Amino acid sequence: MSYAIIQYPQMDKPLYFVDSIDSFCCEFSDAHSFQYFCEKAEKYQSQGLYVIMLLDYEVGELLNGIELNNQHSSAPQGEKQHGNRPIAHCIVYDEAVSKYEFYQNKTVKKTRKNYQQEGTDHHFEWTQSDAQLKESIEMVKSYISEGYTYQVNFTTRLQSQWKVCPFTFFEHALERKDGEYMSYIFDDKHHRHIISLSPELFFTLDEVKNTIVTSPMKGTLSKNKEPQLLRDSIKDRAENVMIVDLLRNDLSKISGVKSVHVDPLFEVKSYPTIWQMISTITAKYSNQVSLYDVLNQLFPCGSITGAPKYSTMNFIKQIEPIHRGIYCGSIGILLPKGESIFNVAIRTLEIKDDTATYGVGAGITINSNADAEVEEFKDKTKVLDQLKLSPLYYIETFKSDDVENIPLHIDRLERSSKVNQDVLLNRLKKQLEEHLTDDAHTVRMTVTNSGNIDFDHRLLPSIDGENTIRFSTLPILKSSLTSIKTNRRYRFPQRSNEQNYYVYYNEEGMIVECDIGNIIYCINDVWYTPSIEAGALPGIQRQKMLEQHSIFVKDIHVNEFIDLAISQINNIKIINSLRGTVNLHHIKID
Numbered sequence: 001m002s003y004a005i006i007q008y009p010q011m012d013k014p015l016y017f018v019d020s021i022d023s024f025c026c027e028f029s030d031a032h033s034f035q036y037f038c039e040k041a042e043k044y045q046s047q048g049l050y051v052i053m054l055l056d057y058e059v060g061e062l063l064n065g066i067e068l069n070n071q072h073s074s075a076p077q078g079e080k081q082h083g084n085r086p087i088a089h090c091i092v093y094d095e096a097v098s099k100y101e102f103y104q105n106k107t108v109k110k111t112r113k114n115y116q117q118e119g120t121d122h123h124f125e126w127t128q129s130d131a132q133l134k135e136s137i138e139m140v141k142s143y144i145s146e147g148y149t150y151q152v153n154f155t156t157r158l159q160s161q162w163k164v165c166p167f168t169f170f171e172h173a174l175e176r177k178d179g180e181y182m183s184y185i186f187d188d189k190h191h192r193h194i195i196s197l198s199p200e201l202f203f204t205l206d207e208v209k210n211t212i213v214t215s216p217m218k219g220t221l222s223k224n225k226e227p228q229l230l231r232d233s234i235k236d237r238a239e240n241v242m243i244v245d246l247l248r249n250d251l252s253k254i255s256g257v258k259s260v261h262v263d264p265l266f267e268v269k270s271y272p273t274i275w276q277m278i279s280t281i282t283a284k285y286s287n288q289v290s291l292y293d294v295l296n297q298l299f300p301c302g303s304i305t306g307a308p309k310y311s312t313m314n315f316i317k318q319i320e321p322i323h324r325g326i327y328c329g330s331i332g333i334l335l336p337k338g339e340s341i342f343n344v345a346i347r348t349l350e351i352k353d354d355t356a357t358y359g360v361g362a363g364i365t366i367n368s369n370a371d372a373e374v375e376e377f378k379d380k381t382k383v384l385d386q387l388k389l390s391p392l393y394y395i396e397t398f399k400s401d402d403v404e405n406i407p408l409h410i411d412r413l414e415r416s417s418k419v420n421q422d423v424l425l426n427r428l429k430k431q432l433e434e435h436l437t438d439d440a441h442t443v444r445m446t447v448t449n450s451g452n453i454d455f456d457h458r459l460l461p462s463i464d465g466e467n468t469i470r471f472s473t474l475p476i477l478k479s480s481l482t483s484i485k486t487n488r489r490y491r492f493p494q495r496s497n498e499q500n501y502y503v504y505y506n507e508e509g510m511i512v513e514c515d516i517g518n519i520i521y522c523i524n525d526v527w528y529t530p531s532i533e534a535g536a537l538p539g540i541q542r543q544k545m546l547e548q549h550s551i552f553v554k555d556i557h558v559n560e561f562i563d564l565a566i567s568q569i570n571n572i573k574i575i576n577s578l579r580g581t582v583n584l585h586h587i588k589i590d
Contacts, residue, residue: 060300155361181343207338219277256287327359517576
């Protein structure tokens, strides 16, 4: 069964979907079949259902009457060959589910267990060399100079074997806000995972407000440069206004549209690795406008073709060696209340047969510099750096003056890293003597398998105030590293402040621990803590309290834990050797 996570800014929170009730496709045949496809999707929407629509870039070739590029059947894989393959796919859901229900779904669990959880490295390789890219860019400029087009959005691909859990990658991307129009979809019919971190809105169609809004994105600058350089760039402003004019013209052709205006123009927005120039165009309509009417005029978005659209798309077919597929297409959601939201599927990974494909592109004009455009390609791949694996290291954190517990931490570090205890103690002693002779500090000591030792220290955090527990973004999966404190154990969400703590649970729904220590909970006047088998770290304070028989091992399901916390929050506490016992005051359930 297909499943999906959609987070678009028009929504209050991510929507999670499992167990689709229907799915249907449109093959590359004629515009009438695509019109029927859209009408069927809207019929489901009118019945109060959610519809997720996956539109390949090649839908635009169908709608714009561009001749199919059918190679003979013996063409190698990867070359352009459409045949009757589906170019559009709808998945229908009757409702959104909670995040917890989503991760308890059998199909979701199966997917997570099929991928490595401990972390692995990905090496994305370009399908074209720098020299080939520059040669193609010069060909584009030659085509422009001959008067066939003004601008071409030229694209290329990177590929890698995919090994990491797609949920982990996507949920961390959500946490970092790597894009605005983000989605993760498992398309069961075509056995592919699609992860889109798109920053770009294609359009919204709002039947209540009678508006169509589109926000083309043209103009990119590396984040290590001043945004004013992008605002003042004549080249980028020229690219942007070309696409704005193209979309204004396309919107005005939709039957029923009465007015079209642009506001703002040339807005520069910040994203984690780049600056982007964006303009917003709003069309008001009086008569009813169908989804097909909008897609027929707008698709594909002009920001990923160039202008004029028809001749540019024909040239793109000639110069790009493979079809674009979902990349540069669109991922849309039709909401039950009459709003439809579509992204431009850039910054999008497609994973099929354990191979991940990622597309990047740049708008080429007559003034483009081939070297600079290739650098822009590379800037746009920096989001993939999140998949690069840092070297494994072991971690211990303690108070600089904790004479009682430091030997226990060093002993655990020796057992994990296999580095001699005397070496560890001597390095720690030197660190404390040279840097921490005053007030007590938090010391974070890390050791690699090769014996490299590093330290970080800061003032002890306060545990005063109103402490709140929340629940982790996704359940953990147990692995060989679960019971060892390393940088690859699993990544906790970033806390908004020091008084927000995250509680983790495993794939069976059993409570594991908190992001700063172990969890203890009181049932019938007896204090318990989760088992190591459930995934809990064997913390120093936990071990001492078990030996003192002040706590006992007993696992608890997340639902029972929530009931306990709601009824009596002081029956739950956090423990670690650094802070002792942390009292809690509130529970927040997202």
